[in-house]
Amino acid sequence: MTDRRYPPDVDPQSQCRLPLPRRNELDGEAQRVYDSLSNPSGASLRGLRGPGGIHLHSPQLAQHTRALNRYLRYEAGLGGRLRELAILVTARELDSQFEWAAHEEEARRQGLSSDIIETIRQRCDTAALDEADAVVIELGREMFSARKVSSATFARAVALFGRQKLVDLVALMGNYAATAAMLTAFDMQLDPDTEPPLPIQDRE
Template identity: 25%
Template structure:
C-alpha cells in the first residue's frame, strides 16, 4: 500500500498538470506518488525524457528491463514488459532477460544487457565496459550507465513510497 497520497492531475497546481499527459504510462501510480513533490516530479520527467533519447526505443527497453530484473523490481519490470513489447522486444527476448541468458541476442544487445545488469548491481567490470565500448562510442556508454542508474534510483523511490504494480504482476516469465 502506498505510503504517500496518490494524486491526480487536478490535485496539482495548473502549471504541473501537463506532467500526467507527457509520459508513456499515463497516470500510473509512480507518477501519482511523485506528484506530491510537483517540482521534483517535473525535473524527474525532464531528465527521464532526455535519457530515453540515448538509444532507439528497443535498445532503451532492453537496458531498463535488464536493470529491473537485476534488481528483482516488480514495478519496473511490469511497466517495461509492456513498453518493451511496444518497442519491438519479443516475449522470447523478455524471457531470456529474465533468465539472464545471452541468446537470442546479438553482440550489441548482449553488451547492453550485460552492462545494464552490472550497473544496476553496482558491479561494472572492465570487461563489461570494454564489451559495450566495442559496440558504442563513449557518449552512448556513459548514457547507458546513466539510464540504468536512473532506473535503480527510480526503483528505490518506488520502494520508499510503497508503490506496487497497479494490476496483477506480469511475472518474471512471460
C-alpha cells in the same frame, strides 16, 4: 487471476503508500505534469498510478524528472528497442515487479523477442545473443548485482556504443534504478489481478 490483497498501509486508489495527488493542490507547471500523466494517449505507461504520481508529491522533483525522462527516452538517440532492453535489465536486476510489468509489453512492441525477454527474466546465459544485446544485459547485471563493471564488459560496451551513447545508456539505467527505489520505498503494487512477472525468492 490472483486474490492477492494490498497491504494495510497502501491506498487502494493510488496502489501505493501515498494518496493520488490532487490537481487543485498543485501550481501551474505541476498541473501540466498532472494533466499529461492523466492523458490516456500520453507518453506515460502508468499515468498517475506509478512513479509519476509519486513524484508529484514533490512538484519540483516531478518537473525536473519529467525533463530528464524526456531526454533519456526520446532525445538521446538510443532508440526504442535499446531503451526498453536497458529498462527491463534494470527492473530485473533490482527485482522491480511493477517496473517490469509496466514495460514488458512496450519492450515487445519495440522489437524485443520472447527469447531475449526470457533470457533477462530468468537470468540465462547471453552467449547466443546478438553482441549488443548481450553487452547491455551483462552491463546491467554487473552494475546492479555484482556492483562492479569489469574492464572487459566496459571495453565491449564503449566499442559498441561510443562514449556519449554509453553515458546516456548508463544514465537511462540509473534513472530507472532510481524509479525502482521509489517504487520499493512507497510499496507500489501491481493491479490485484496481475500476477508478479518476475521469479523472485524471498530474502531472509
